Amino acid sequence: MKRNFYSYTVFLFSLLFLAGCETPEPFENNDNNQLSDIWLTIPGQKDARFNGTYSANGETITFEIPHFFPAESDNQVDLKNLVLRANIPVDARISPALGNPMDLTEPIKIDIASGTGAVKSYWVEVKKVADLSVKTVSIEVDGQEINGFERNGELIFYVVPGVDVSNATLNIGISRHSTSSLPSGSKIDLTNPVPVTITGVDGTTKTYTLMAVPPQKLNYGIGITRKLFIKIGSEIGGFGAHTETSMSVSGDHLIIGTNTTPSRYRILNRFTGALVGDMTMPSASFRSFSMVSDEEGHIIGSSYTPKNSNFLIYKWDNAMDQTPELLITYKNESNAATDGALGRRLSVYGNLNTNAVIMATESRNPVILKWVVTGGQLVSQTPEKITYGDPIGAWPFVSDAQPISASPNTDFFLNYASEIALVSGTTGRRISAIPNTPALVGVFHMPIDYFEFNNAKYIGIAEYLTSTLDQARIAVFDVTDPANINGASAATKVFTSDQVSGTANPNGTADIEVMVSPDGEKAWAYLLLTNGGIIGYELTNYDPN
Structure with a gap:
C-alpha cells in the first residue's frame, strides 16, 4: 500500500511541476481611449x-x-x-x-x-x-374642458367646428419657478392663434402658440362628445310631482311635455336649455304622457287613453306650429285583463311627411300597436297589433317599442323592465337581446331611442343608477351587428353621460331623444328625468386622439 501511495504522489507532483512551467500568454495593451x-x-x-x-x-x-x-x-x-x-x-x-x-x-x-x-x-x-416647458394646458368653453397638447412649439386644442372659442378660459401648468404671460384664468380669443411666453427663473423665455384646430374625422362611430348643459326643473319653469314625462327635438328647440290636464309642451333652446315658451295645445282636455319627434323634427303627441276610449295622436310641423293636426283617432279595444291603457309611450321612425312608422305600447299587456305612413298619408286609422311572443316576467305599466326603419314590416327594439330586445316586425319574436344586468343597463332602463350615425347603428337608453329611480344618465350602445347584441358588453356601451338627479319616481318615466344633423357629422342626445331635470350632449364624428 505504501508503494502505491508513493507512486501516485510522485505522479501528481510531476503534473503540477509541468503545469507550473507553462509560459503565460503575453497581455497586449489596448489603444482604445474612447468614453463609453x-x-x-x-x-x-x-x-x-x-x-x-x-x-x-x-x-x-x-x-x-x-x-x-x-x-x-x-x-x-x-x-x-x-x-x-x-x-x-x-x-x-x-x-x-x-x-x-x-x-x-x-x-x-x-x-x-x-x-x-x-x-x-x-x-x-x-x-x-430654466424649466420653460408647458406641463399641462386646457381651455374651458361653455363649461366644457378641452385638453391641449404640444406639437413643435404649438399648443393645440382639438375643437369641433361650431364651438365658440372667442372667450375661452385658459388653464396652463408650468414650473412654479417660471411665469406665463397668460396665467391660468386668462380669457383668450382662439378664433386666431394666440402667443404665450414662458419666462424662466434666469430670465430666459420661450414662446408657444395657442391654436384651436378641427380634429380629424372618424370613419366609424362616435368620437368627441361634450356636455351642452344640465338644468334642474326649477331652472326651466319648475317641475311638478311626477308630471314631466316626455320630450322631443325640433329644429333649434327641445320640448318638454307634462302629463297634466291640460298638458303643457314647454319649449327650450336645445343648445343652452333656456326656456323659450309653450307650444299650442289642441284642447283644454288633452292629457299627454308621451310626445316624440321624427327624423325631420315633426312632432307627434298622444293622449293618455284607458280601454274603450278614443286614443288621439296629434301632429305639429314644428315647435312653433299654432294649428296641430289630428292625425289618428282610434278606439282603444285592448283585451288586457288589467289596465291596457295606451299613451304612456309613443315612438316614431322616418319622416311623417313622407314615410314613417309609429308605435305605441299597451300598459301591463305585451301588445304593440303600429301605424304606417306612406307618401305622407296614414295608411289606416286602425293599427296593426303585434303581440310580443317572448315576454320575460310581468309586463309593466311602461314599455317602449322603437321602430328601426320606415318599412311597414320594420323590426323594432322593445324595452321594458326585464329586457332590451330586438324583435322581428313580422313574427313578433325576439331576434336578440342585451343581457339585462345592472352593471350594463342599470337597475332600470326606460325608455329607448334608435339612431344611425357615422356608419354605425345605436340605441340610447335612460340608464337608472338607483333602485329608487331618482338618478339616471344617457347610455348609448352600438347595435350595428345584431350578432353582438346577445353578447353585449362594456365594449358595445360606447357612451355614458353625467347623471341627472331628482326625487324618487316609482314608474321610471324618464325620456330620451337623439337627433342627427343633416350632414351626419353631429348628433345631439337629451335625457329628461321625471322629478329631476334635463341634460344635453353633443356627439360628433371627430377623433378624440
Whole structure:
C-alpha cells in the first residue's frame, strides 16, 4: 500500500511541476481611449442623473441641469458640488479622477489615456437651464374642458367646428419657478392663434402658440362628445310631482311635455336649455304622457287613453306650429285583463311627411300597436297589433317599442323592465337581446331611442343608477351587428353621460331623444328625468386622439 501511495504522489507532483512551467500568454495593451458613457449626479439626490450631449466633433460634452432639484423644490443646484462619473476601457486611465464632488462652474478638460499611452481629450461643460416647458394646458368653453397638447412649439386644442372659442378660459401648468404671460384664468380669443411666453427663473423665455384646430374625422362611430348643459326643473319653469314625462327635438328647440290636464309642451333652446315658451295645445282636455319627434323634427303627441276610449295622436310641423293636426283617432279595444291603457309611450321612425312608422305600447299587456305612413298619408286609422311572443316576467305599466326603419314590416327594439330586445316586425319574436344586468343597463332602463350615425347603428337608453329611480344618465350602445347584441358588453356601451338627479319616481318615466344633423357629422342626445331635470350632449364624428 505504501508503494502505491508513493507512486501516485510522485505522479501528481510531476503534473503540477509541468503545469507550473507553462509560459503565460503575453497581455497586449489596448489603444482604445474612447468614453463609453459619462453622466452627472448631485450628491445626496439618488434620482438625479443627467446625461450629456456630445458636440458634432465629439470633443465637447454639455450637461444641462435644472436650477432646482427636485424640480418643484427650492433646493438650488450648486455647480461647485457635482459628481461626474464615466465608463472607460479596462486598461485606460482618466485624469482628473472622477467620482468625487468637484467644481464645474467652468469647463474642465478630461484626458483618457489608453493602455498604449495614446491620449484623447474631452471638454465637459455644465449649464443651468430654466424649466420653460408647458406641463399641462386646457381651455374651458361653455363649461366644457378641452385638453391641449404640444406639437413643435404649438399648443393645440382639438375643437369641433361650431364651438365658440372667442372667450375661452385658459388653464396652463408650468414650473412654479417660471411665469406665463397668460396665467391660468386668462380669457383668450382662439378664433386666431394666440402667443404665450414662458419666462424662466434666469430670465430666459420661450414662446408657444395657442391654436384651436378641427380634429380629424372618424370613419366609424362616435368620437368627441361634450356636455351642452344640465338644468334642474326649477331652472326651466319648475317641475311638478311626477308630471314631466316626455320630450322631443325640433329644429333649434327641445320640448318638454307634462302629463297634466291640460298638458303643457314647454319649449327650450336645445343648445343652452333656456326656456323659450309653450307650444299650442289642441284642447283644454288633452292629457299627454308621451310626445316624440321624427327624423325631420315633426312632432307627434298622444293622449293618455284607458280601454274603450278614443286614443288621439296629434301632429305639429314644428315647435312653433299654432294649428296641430289630428292625425289618428282610434278606439282603444285592448283585451288586457288589467289596465291596457295606451299613451304612456309613443315612438316614431322616418319622416311623417313622407314615410314613417309609429308605435305605441299597451300598459301591463305585451301588445304593440303600429301605424304606417306612406307618401305622407296614414295608411289606416286602425293599427296593426303585434303581440310580443317572448315576454320575460310581468309586463309593466311602461314599455317602449322603437321602430328601426320606415318599412311597414320594420323590426323594432322593445324595452321594458326585464329586457332590451330586438324583435322581428313580422313574427313578433325576439331576434336578440342585451343581457339585462345592472352593471350594463342599470337597475332600470326606460325608455329607448334608435339612431344611425357615422356608419354605425345605436340605441340610447335612460340608464337608472338607483333602485329608487331618482338618478339616471344617457347610455348609448352600438347595435350595428345584431350578432353582438346577445353578447353585449362594456365594449358595445360606447357612451355614458353625467347623471341627472331628482326625487324618487316609482314608474321610471324618464325620456330620451337623439337627433342627427343633416350632414351626419353631429348628433345631439337629451335625457329628461321625471322629478329631476334635463341634460344635453353633443356627439360628433371627430377623433378624440
